[in-house]
Amino acid sequence: MTPEQRRAFDEWFTAHVADSEDRAGARRVDAEATPAPQVSF
Structure with a gap:
């Protein structure tokens, strides 16, 4: 090399x-900060 x-x-x-x-x-932080998926339209 x-x-x-x-x-x-x-x-x-x-x-x-x-x-x-x-x-x-980022995934760990999201998982800890968000207890369940939240979707808004």
Whole structure:
């Protein structure tokens, strides 16, 4: 793996993991904040 490939991988990996953790965290917060689904029209 060249330094350029390594840097690209690190950037992808960091962004991918951070994005996954953000989504998981948002789901947890939503689940705790909302006891039941609420739909309004």
